[in-house]
Amino acid sequence: MEQLMKILEEARPDVDFQNEINLIDGEVLDSMDIISIIMEINNVFEIELDPEDLEAKNFNSVGAIWALIQEYQMK
Amino acid sequence: MSLSITSFSFVIFATLVIVLYYIIPKHKWIVLCIASYFYYGYVSNWHIGPMVISAATLWLGSLYLDKTNRNIKILKKGAPERKKYKRKSRIILLIIIGVNLGLLLFYKFVPNTMFPLAISFYTLSGIGYIVDVYKGGEAEGNICKFSLLLCFFPIMTQGPIVRYKKLRTSLYRDNCFNINNVVSGLILALGGGIKKLVIADRVCPLVNGVFNDYETYSGLIIPIAVIGYMIQLYCDFSGGIDIIIGYGKMLGIDLPENFRQPYFSESVSEFWRRWHISLGNWFKDYIYMPLAMSRLNNKIYGKLKSKYGVMVAKTVTTSAVTFVVWIVNGIWHGAGWKYVVFGAYMGILISIDNFRKNKEKEEGIQEKIIHFVRILRTLFLMAIGWMLIRVNNLSDFPKMIGAIFAANNKSVGLIANIKVFWGDMDCAVLAYSVASLFFVELLQRKKSIRARISEAKPITVIAFWLVLIFTWLVLSYDSGNEVRGFIYANF
Helix, strand or coil: CHHHHHHHHHHCCCCCCCCCCCCCCCCCCCHHHHHHHHHHHHHHHCCCCCHHHCCHHHHCCHHHHHHHHHHHHHC | CCCCCCCHHHHHHHHHHHHHHHHCCCCCHHHHHHHHHHHHHHHCCCCCHHHHHHHHHHHHHHHHHHHHHHHHHHCCCCCHHHHHHHHHHHHHHHHHHHHHHHHHHHHHHCCCCCCCCCHHHHHHHHHHHHHHHHCCCCCCCCHHHHHHHHHCHHHHCCCCCCCHHHHHHHHHCCCCCCHHHHHHHHHHHHHHHHHHHHHHHHHHHHHHHHHHCHHHCCCCHHHHHHHHHHHHHHHHHHHHHHHHHHHHHHCCCCCCCCECCHHHCCCHHHHHHHECHHHHHHHHHHHHHHHHCCHHHHHHHHHHHHHHCHHHHHHHHHHHHHHHHHHHHHHHHCCCHHHHHHHHHHHHHHHHHHHHHHHHHHHCCCCCCCHHHHHHHHHHHHHHHHHHHHCCCCCHHHHHHHHHHCCCCCCCCHHHHHHHHCCHHHHHHHHHHHHHHHHHHHHHCCCCHHHHHHHCCHHHHHHHHHHHHHHHHHHHCCCCCCCCCCCHHHC
16 A cells, blocks of 8 residues: 555645545546556556556545555456 | 438428427337438438448447356456457457448548448447447447447437447437426527527638638738638537537437537647547547557656656656547548648647646646636647648648738738628628627536526526527528538548
């Protein structure tokens, strides 16, 4: 989780990721942010997120992103 | 007999469909299906082969992919058969996309072929559908229902590009008659008709006259023609879309929004989030995202980041993908170098926007330009873009720019030039209608006119309807003004 927070804060230092639960639906993150975050996640966690998982519900909060990463790690 | 969505014959046809739709108690979608088959056949002059091939391949392919997805779900993770099924699915998907894209490219780029009605729009809807099924989305088991998605008659003129998963509920259910829907749809459709017939078609003679014969003109008439084209394109396209969405609303069907006051955008990237929204979303979901998340892009991102940092890596990779997507977007609009240059121009502008946005976020500063100036800047940049689309040949573009500053002996002065194309009545009607449109768009920034009218006092409602119907009836079909086809129908 710490690593994930580091990635998110590096991508967007101005966003309060701890409390934000509407990252996509609230248009806090744009497509460029999401792409750079996904690339970092792929590199750091050694997984390969599929474009088909790019749904708002998977990226709206830190908790959701973390759950997605764990799902991939168990595959 | 023309069945163009702005013709009286369409009004009669569409009214008949609405009446039948609400009379039939069950399986109302069948009325739409029969009406759509007839409409597509009739308007396309029975050139229906490509549509039938698309519908058949997409439907059969989606059933196969759906079945394979179910098989994969049953198997344990890591089972070798899973990989086999996935590989087969991918091959089938690629074949179907190949066939449908091949048809589109064939008719777009091979000269002297008869362009099938709405192929640019239904091909994208169809590809979106098959990709969604491949990713695990639901497939439509009934071929008639599926084909209705592709050839639903109101969207056959110029889109919007529809998505199965978003449209299916309202398209296939038995919608009950709802007076609010009908009134709201009617306001939207009448407003759209006015935009198209009163403004776009009236501006057209000057725009065509100057663009087709720019050597005769010089000076201010050229920028006026460019501004005219900006107004014409917006009123033509968004007016048509308003008629289509309004008609859908009258049937209780939710078609996707395609415009959100684009000419009030502060940047070019914002403009494209507000103009032809359904196309932008399609490109984002089916081209931009897969490319941005590809292994190659990931690799480039990693290398750039380790050398130059996150900001550079993010900007370069997203800009490169944006550029590719915009070249494809340009080519979607038509064959010819001007469309490629248009795509490249937009790609560069959006990349610059991205870079600026990234820098602002990183440094926590905001560009020190007031809102109004940003809008003017966007309008200027878009004027150049639309000029690229409108010129007859790419080589005309620099010549036209030159003509703005050149003195031409043949030129008889600005007012006289304008009067060649617009009579006093045209000028008065345009001044009234463009000013009204601007006022309405300003009002709509906070709340839609339809919502405002539903809350207004009866006297305001009556006045509103009188103005709307008067403008539509009197100014739309007056004798001096020819009813023209839609610009986006040719893309």
